[in-house]
Amino acid sequence: MATSDQLLVVIDPVARRTDGESVRIAKDVLGAGAHTKVCLxxxxxxxxxxxxxxxxxxxxxxxxxxxxxxAVSVLHRQRELAECALSVVPVGGVLSLARALGLPTGAVAAARAVLDGAERRLDLLVDDSDGVVLGALRIPPLSPGEVPAGATALSAEADRPFLRTCQSLVRTLVARPPRTAEPAVTGPARLRVEVDGATVVDLDQPVEAVSVRPGAPGLAEVVLQPVSTGVEAAALRVEGRSVTVSGADFRYRADAVVSGPVRTRTWTVREAAWRLTLPA
Structure with a gap:
């Protein structure tokens, strides 16, 4: 164990609120094995x-x-991502990306991996707005009426006085017959998907979904699910370094974040662009 290692332990506020016990355990294990500075x-x-x-x-x-x-986004914007080996102790309710990357999700095992693990270089997807994707992205990510995680809570908190005023006003009005809920408008996406400059599907070929995830080193795997016409259509799979999606306004889920709407977006693979400490 490298007891001379100097660690900056940055504890996310959500982790402190949702699982303080795992945070405490991680701090104890890290502090016992290295010189740590804790930031809250x-x-x-x-x-x-x-x-x-x-x-x-x-x-x-x-x-x-x-x-x-x-953390990866900040280091990317600071143009220090390639030089910085990042370590993670996954704590919280949303850990699917951490699992997919091979990180232990128990506090003790994850903290020991920080101390005794090995660095691994991983590919990164970078879009044309300087956003990053560590795992996978999917289009379309939401059905009508869904809201990105966290948006509802933030909006309600910001508008609470306004909501109280509206609720009070509504209670003073004569009740009206309930409106019939309008059916959600669903349907396939009409998108143009290009991989390394070659069109894979065009606007006249509707697709149920498009996903982009890491493939062979330096490449992304693009999976397109065509609309079924009575028989199940086989998915189209293509690999490339650059993926451009365009068409009508669309949203996409990249890792744990929903973005958009946008009309066009290009993602480019940057090979071995970041370093993550994983169990040896």
Whole structure:
């Protein structure tokens, strides 16, 4: 064990609120095996400042998939991602990305992997707005009426006084017959998907879904599910370094985040662009 290792342990506020016991265990294990400086940011700005001021310390993020994605995004924007080996102790309710990357999800095992693990270089998808994707993205990610995780809570918190006023006003009005709910409009997406400049499907070929995930080193695997016409259609699979999707406004889920709507977006694979500490 490298007891001389210097760690900056950045504990995401969501992890502190949702699973304080796992956070405490992770701190104890890390503190017993290395020299640690613990940082408790209260928001994204403090989180970014902590990483920017890490000095020679190796950053360890304690948090869920969103915290991991935030750390990679910050280091990418600072153009320090390739030089910084990132370690993660997954804590929280959204850990599917952490599992997919091979990170242990138990506090003790994850903290020991930070101390005794090995660095692995991983590919990264970077889009034309400088956003990053660590795992997979999917189009379309939502059915009508769904809201990205966290958006409902944030909106309700921001508009609570307004909502109370509206609720009070509604109670003073004469009740009206309930409106019949309009059926949700669902249907296939009409998108143009290009891989390395070659069109794979065009606007006249509707698809049920498009997904992009890591493939062979330096390549992304693109899977398109055509609309079924009575018999189940076989998925189309293509690999390439660059994927462009365009068409009518669409949303997409990249890792744990829903983005859009956009009319066009290009994702490019950057081979071995970031380093993650995984169990040896």
């Amino acid at each position: 940011p209260e928001g994204p700005e403090e989180f970014a400042r902590a990483l920017a001021r890490r000095g020679a310390r190796r950053p360890v993020v304690v948090g869920d998939d969103r915290a991991l994605l935030r």
